[in-house]
Every structure is written in structure tokens, then in C-alpha cells.
Amino acid sequence: MNKEKLKEFIEKELGTQADETILEKFSTYESLLIEWNRRFNLTAIKEEDDVLVKHFIDSIYPLKYVHFNESESLIDIGSGAGFPGLCLAIMCPNLKITLVESTGKKVSFMNEVKEKLHLDNVTLLEARAESLNKYKEQFDYASARAVSQLNVLLELTIPLLKVNGHFLAYKGSMVDIEIKQAKRALHILSAEIEEKYTYNLPYINDGRSFLVIRKRKATEHKYPRSYSLIKNKPL
Ligand code: SAM
Numbered sequence: 001m002n003k004e005k006l007k008e009f010i011e012k013e014l015g016t017q018a019d020e021t022i023l024e025k026f027s028t029y030e031s032l033l034i035e036w037n038r039r040f041n042l043t044a045i046k047e048e049d050d051v052l053v054k055h056f057i058d059s060i061y062p063l064k065y066v067h068f069n070e071s072e073s074l075i076d077i078g079s080g081a082g083f084p085g086l087c088l089a090i091m092c093p094n095l096k097i098t099l100v101e102s103t104g105k106k107v108s109f110m111n112e113v114k115e116k117l118h119l120d121n122v123t124l125l126e127a128r129a130e131s132l133n134k135y136k137e138q139f140d141y142a143s144a145r146a147v148s149q150l151n152v153l154l155e156l157t158i159p160l161l162k163v164n165g166h167f168l169a170y171k172g173s174m175v176d177i178e179i180k181q182a183k184r185a186l187h188i189l190s191a192e193i194e195e196k197y198t199y200n201l202p203y204i205n206d207g208r209s210f211l212v213i214r215k216r217k218a219t220e221h222k223y224p225r226s227y228s229l230i231k232n233k234p235l
Pocket of ligand 1: 079082083106
């Protein structure tokens, strides 16, 4: 992996120290991803340079905007091969991160990364996000990247947050259409968009958006509904 490129990004853009331990963890993660991708189709992005920018840097870019406090908790929904959850876990060792993924093979991969990188702040759940009843109202943050459209994601994530917790939505450049379609869901779930950031990923200039959405009130017990309703009749 091009450690210099990652170091430059972390130090110049995020303004934090990129020590060798962090760089080495990303490098091991990348090797494991490339190795596993030869056997299983974990991610569409497979080239080294693409993994660095489109997975690692994309996942940690929002650390420019969000500063987690000691011992806060985050649940990442539909983590796949660990994006953004595992990357945030490497960068923020004091953040307690729960990764939720419904595909067993991807959970096995994330478990291997967790073990090899000694990520003691990570808990893995092989589950569907809409079935996490016992985790309702528990997290300071939720996150999701490339999982679904915003109105669907809101119903999956907002019930899991504490009141005043935040959903961090990683989105592409066409986010305004999704925001329009999510107006009703935001209202029903008592959530509001606090911040919308737009930027280009470094080195490749691909447009991205990042939304910070606050939960204002406790969620009614009936949410989330079954996945077929969430998907076919979004709020
Ligand atoms: N977030 C990762 C990323 O950005 O690379 C993975 C994106 S992948 C396109 C979507 C992932 O979400 C898949 O691995 C899928 O199994 C998972 N997924 C979709 N709906 C889910 C749900 N309701 N609960 C848990 N996982 C879900």
C-alpha cells in the first residue's frame, strides 16, 4: 500500500498524527482484502490504489467534520467488508464500534481483520439491522455507506440511536434528491439534518456528500417495520 499517500492525507486533511502503527494496520487490512477478494467477491473495488482512496480515505474523510468523544458508541449498518466501520475503528480506538452485516462471509472477513489488527473496540453482529430490537436507543452514532437510499436508512438507523444521537450518512454527489424523498421519514422519526458537507475525494476528484442527522425524540416502538415494508413502502 502507498503508506505515504495515506499519511499525507491523514496529516494534511485530518490534521492528526499518522503514526506507523495506524499505517501498518491499514496496510494489513488492504492485503487481507485483496487476498480474500481472490476467493470471494467481497467488494467491487479490488485495485490497490482504488482500495486506498475509494474505501479507506472515503471512510475516514468525515473525521474532518465529526470529533468523537472518549467512550462514545457507533453502530455501522451493512458494513460489508468493513466500510466505513473498520476504518473508523482503526482511526478512533476509543470509539466503541458495532458492525452489523447480514452476509456471513463478510462477517468472517471482518472478524479476521479485527483479530489480526487487534481491534478490541469492535463488536461484530451477523444480523439484519431491522431485527436489532434489543439495541434500540443505545448508540451515540450510527453510520452507513452504500447500503440504501436515505428514507430506508433512516428507518433502520434512527431507532438504534439515543435521543440527540447522530446518524452519519455517507452519500454520493446526488444527495439532494434523496433528501427530498426523505422529508416524511425525517418528520415521522423526529430527525433533522444538522449538517450537509459536500467535497471531492482527493487524488481522484469524485464527488461525495456527508450528512449529520440528529435524532430529537425517542422513536415509536412500531419502528423499524418489517424489511419488505421499509423497502416497498418507505416512510
Ligand atoms: N458499507 C459497505 C461499503 O460501503 O463498502 C458495504 C456496501 S454493500 C453495497 C451493502 C451491504 O449492506 C451488503 O454487504 C449487504 O449484505 C448489507 N446489508 C444490506 N441491507 C442490510 C440490512 N438490512 N442489515 C444488515 N446488512 C445489510
